[in-house]
Amino acid sequence: MEVDRLVCAGTGLCLGTAHGRMRLDGGRARPVDEVVGPDDAVLDAAETCPMEAITVRDAATGEVLAPLR
Numbered sequence: 001m002e003v004d005r006l007v008c009a010g011t012g013l014c015l016g017t018a019h020g021r022m023r024l025d026g027g028r029a030r031p032v033d034e035v036v037g038p039d040d041a042v043l044d045a046a047e048t049c050p051m052e053a054i055t056v057r058d059a060a061t062g063e064v065l066a067p068l069r
């Protein structure tokens, strides 16, 4: 899971969607852990980020899992 900190607007929305997976640092979101097990809440956070700043990839293949465009 990655957050593009140049794109993140610091809304904090993802902290509520993916509880415990994201934190704010300097007014921008940052993953608590960059590699996590399968977690629908993390996918939801990437899908609902208003800036599309979150990208979730399959750690093994690099395939983008969310957001799906």
Ligand code: SF4
Residues within 6 Å of the ligand: 003, 007, 008, 009, 010, 011, 012, 013, 014, 015, 028, 029, 048, 049, 050, 051, 052, 053, 054
């Ligand atoms: S929802 Fe998106 S824009 Fe808002 S804090 Fe999270 S990553 Fe940043």
